[in-house]
Amino acid sequence: MKFVQKNLGEAAEVSSGGGDRGIAKEVVALIALSIVALTVIYFAVFAVTELVVKRLSPEQEHELFSVSGSFENSGEVPDSLKAKFELCEEVLDKLKVHEDVPKIEYKLIFFDELAPNAFAIPGGQIAVTRGLLNSLDEEISIAFVLAHELGHFVQRDHLRGLGQNLGFGICLQILFGGEVDLLTQGAANSVTAKYSRGQESGADDFGVQCVLAIYGETKGAEALFEVLEEKNTLPAWAYMFSTHPDNQTRIRRILEAKAGKK
Amino acid sequence: MENAELIELSLAYGFPICLLIFTFFIGRYLERAHFKSIRERETLTNHLPAVPSVSVDPDVTVAESKLVTASVVVSLDYFKKFLASFRNIFGGNVQSYQSLLDRAKREAILRLKEQVPDCDIIINLRIMTSNISSVQTRNKGIGGVEVLAFGTAVRYQSAP
């Protein structure tokens, strides 16, 4: 068998993956596929949660979650804030008689966190943080915060949020085999956050209506957000990833809701 | 509090993205350099064939034959690993591994040839690939692939 020396030339590169062009193609294809997959998952999870939320009455939900145990950051109310916490409970009792609020048992709990925040927890629990109690003085601003959280119960947002997080968690688990990358997790979070922003605005609207119906005025609510606005240093783009609409938008919506009501 | 949030955000999103961009350019530079060197050396060693066949030219007498082996261990960069992990979801050709393994194979054969520059042919060539990364943790660990090439180098009696 005589060896004849020949040069492969271009054909030497048949398995080399196409260089820069190959990588560019790969990136484009993967981005397109990811967008399609995320869209499908998003709508599937959305539809399933919506279906479950519709079938589950507030009473059933209350029963289902009434066994919920303690949270890691929940704690005893310190003596200095006791008076304010009790004021909150009073306000909650006043607000919950509003006709749209599901008639279940509500319980106020305390979170020892510095960030001013409040949470609606499935099963009728509302959590307020130390930071929130510290920064709220007037009854009307407390009323707005609690009415906002009640708004989540009216819209069953906490249940949707729970279902969606569960759904996305399962999907990501299947896709990434239990090793959720930081980037992909971030992508999933920004998807759910975007949805939650609509819910937050809805809860704001309900809050204004509820406070207006029971207290007859909403002056404190604007003051509350103006206070938060002054503390605010987050740039506008960061709100893409944030759950709550930015305060400017919220103030504008409150004013609009008031104007609509009168 | 908002500042802390901002820092957290930029750490969570900024760091991996910067690492992706950084490793993309570094990886691309290294790959290009490697391909350039491979092509040059392939031209230089083109006169020495390495083939899976076992027969040699019947008109010549063999002076010497010996076993030669050469191996290369290569690893993916962060960017390509990221692409590959996405490819694992959708299936299909894994472009990032394609170029890596092509480089590794050609490099191993080149090293084989460069060991025996005075020989005339390498016969019964075998090429093997094996995964030497730790398999317990997916995507973590050091992902390495070894390519082993071996064959019998034959030197002909120089023409009288």
Place this chain on the structure above:
Amino acid sequence: MILTNTETVPGYQIVAQFGLVSGNTVRAKHVGRDIAASFKNLVGGELKGYTELLEEARQQSVDRMKQQAESLGANAIVNVRFSTSAVTQGAAELYVYGTAVQLG
């Protein structure tokens, strides 16, 4: 193009050989196949999805090898060897190589 995994092509004379030709494909399975296969794993049997996938990828490797042989002006590839290896979780490399020859 004649492909054999023997030293020669029976019935033909090899007049010249042009050296090594090879083709390589790395292919990953997708999550859907994974899920189906995990069910199939309970009862055993052939994983049709995987067989198909590897067969397709191997064919692509062979095509690439043939492309190299054609560019060398060869009309046969002898001593063809296949090698399959798992390069990472979920991706397999199908490598094929052989000697490009000219049949008389």
